[in-house]
Amino acid sequence: MEETLAKSYEPKSVEEKWYKYWIDRGYFVSHSNSDKPPFSMVIPPPNVTGSLHMGHALNNTIQDILARYKRMDGFNVLWVPGTDHAGIATQNVVEKMIAKEGLNRHHLGRKAFIERVWKWKEESGNTIINQLKRLGCTCDWTHERFTMDEGLSRAVKTVFLTLFKEKLIERDNRLINWCPRCETALSDLEVDYEEKNGSLYYIKYFFAQDPSNFIVVATTRPETMLGDTAVAVNPEDKRYKDMIGNELILPLVNRKIPIIADNMVDKDFGTGAVKITPAHDFADEQTGKRHNLAFISVIDRKGKICDPSPQKYIGLDRFEARKLIVEDLKEQGFLHKIESYKHSVGHCYRCKSIIEPLLTLQWFVRIKPLAEKAVEAVRSGKIKIIPEQWENNYFKWMENIQDWCISRQIWWGHQIPVFYCPDCDGDKIFITMRENQKDTSRLTGTYYDFKKEGLSFEKIIEDIDYYLILSGAKPIPEGENCPRCNNSNLIQDPDVLDTWFSSALWPFSTLGWPEKTKDLELFYPTSVLVTGFDILFFWVARMIMMGLKFMGDVPFRDVYIHALVRDASGQKMSKSKGNVIDPLIIMDKYGTDAFRFTLTALAAQGRDIKLSEDRIEGYRHFVNKIWNASRFVLMNIKDYVPQAEHMDEKNLSLFEIWILKKLNQTILEVRESYESYNFNNAASAIYKFLWNDYCDWYIEISKLRIEDDAVKYILWHCLITALKLLHPIMPFVTEEIYSKLPQTTESIVISSFPVADEKFISKNIDEVDHFIDIVRSIRSIKSEMNIQPALKPKTSLFIEEPSKLYIKDFGKYVEVLARCELAFSDKKLEKVKGAAYAYVSGVDIWVNLEGMINVSDEINRITKEIKKTEKDVEFLSKRLSNEDYLRNAPEAVVEDDKIRLENFREKLKKLNDNLNFLKEL
């Protein structure tokens, strides 16, 4: 085999070529019939609207490293890819599109709009998938899923139904976070809080009995006063104690409201008196419930003031209303004062609009019972979160978890599988379910008398004049009638489920659940989940709860939480800041391998990544270095056919043993690093081996013995092994080189991952390290004395210690690597005129500079060296004279110190002798 490499590496064409090759050969496809141990992961499904950003790039690079590593290491790997339908985000995208045609979704109607979204999905939803391929991801594309595809929809319905049946899902009228722009409810997690400079308005509320007296309350949201139903004070507050139970007249509205006592009030904040608006504030909702206050909604779903407010405010936007109300209060003498005040305000995580707490009818998951088991799974170690510090965060959140509002008033998503009959009247709810696909019988079911059963949403039922029918795994067929009144006009609940509801099922729904599939049996629980911490609660926690609930087992054994990618100055990347680095541009510019390596090298556990292009460029040089080293190897081994017997120890010189030791240490380290998710460590170990050991020393040395088959073999062997270690991080360039090397299998993707050979690791080969020190020493003298590198000064070595005689064998290597003309002296050279001196453990080195030496330069050089050595000697002798140290430190450490001290003393003595000699001149 004779192949050569192009002068330089061209990532673009190579990457395309190999990705296609891998796909064609089906390397990424998992096997349901295989003796190999399974290794499985599910991708955190990117939004179908998405385009690859740095977060995806890091996340998927890490997963791909694991997938490739495990595949090479003999596992049956399944990495499930897919996308998320991303309810609000996707709906927003398509709404923007049709807005260009002057339309909104209501013009189209629900059905047509959804068709439009599907069409958009078919046309553009593949962007991110293609970008993942570009990144080199080895997902099993035959397993690709979408959170709204048929199977997953079935899973969603089944889960909904089961939870409903078990009374873990309920419908209730509660205060929820409402986005007036998206016109939908949001869960607590979907609200981003931001510090804002606002004002604190102090308003006078006059007593009903005594119109000359008033209480001052402070609020940041004066417009909500229209819905006030009380003023609360702390029961311990002396100022107000006697007023509790009195009534106040609500300004502008002229409604009477009571003064109540509640411990939630902080005596020292504001005036110590708080207006209570149960229908528009979460804290007030609790207070309102405790005191049985009326809930009066004065803001509607569009964020406008509504009935029952004074006529003049109705229809005004909440912020316009605020202005007007403050003006009116001022005019009518109710405004006490305004202070500027900084507080945090909730914003919609999709559109950034300010959230309005609204009282609405929504579906909730009663999540506490599910959370308890999920906490236990982590506490008991069934799930390991890495890095461990995140476990605390997880526990904190799970232990304070609130009911999960799962209904959204949008159109794109899993429509809630509940049907109402508008013709029946309802003090009862009729529930029917189809639990399996094949059930085509007429709807029959059970009446649940919720009043009798005392369910918490009983009060709601009175508001619904319908019967409630839950459809099972199968949608209710067209033309199905109400089982009670035979009405054929069943109405499905118009709301859709929170996107995260379907994501929570991802680890098992993608494997075929609720069917009992082979995939589930083989690959569930998945081995590891790789994700960013930003969705620990959104997603990870919920998957754990759902997995435990429906599979009876954890969804994954390890959760590896990686950092966030930030820009070079540590800012979060965002379009509005304009600091986004586009991974696709980076891949075009530097190649995918350099990019992936950069992410990996920077991906230290528990620390955010500050990404700068300089860094990527630096690692592109590394790609180039590997490329060129490989060129060297290919050029030199030519038509040599590697044969294992050339690696017999009898054929190997110390150099071969040395590089094999380094290689095997690297294998060990890389394996350990991959196994423990210390990817940066693996990257740096390979980098050091390839560049600093293999290229800088072994290749240079090998040039002198390139005719030796053992050398050729070791060059080949080390290169191929290092390529395999590196392949999970840099898939493309390693495959390209691998394919050109002789004696390789059809692809590095399916080659076997190297196993360290203890035999070489335990080898003691100080000789080569000693040799390297000598070469460095001579180079240093030449450089510091300003000798042209091309000049070869006469250099004499005197080997003082017989145990170091092996250096003689290294003579020609010293000559070439240090560029000098070497001679071994049989006797000690006391003083050599015109030569610079160095001492390297047991060896005197004289570099003859043939009159070019400047005595004062040499004195300076040696003086510097002496100072350094003196420090060493001082440090060590001080430590070795400390009795406590001698008593307590491990013996090996002490022994090592003793030897080092001896060496330094010897060196110091030699250097001083020489300094004295120089001074005599």
Added chain:
RNA sequence: GGGUGGUUAGCUCAGCGGGAGAGCGUCGGCCUUACAAGCCGAGGGUCAUAGGUUCAAAUCCUAUACCACCCACCA
């Protein structure tokens, strides 16, 4: 208000109990036939501050300061 992480060379970051490391940048010298996207050499740090534990601390503990982030019913 509660919590987590960070503070190490000019910059970006590893190291997390045994004499301070890497990449980039800087300085000096080299086109040495794999690589100038390179090679060789050099300089540069009381490891945020103050205490403590230890024979030994960048590393463990306790405070403090500053910088990030997360959580919370901050009226």
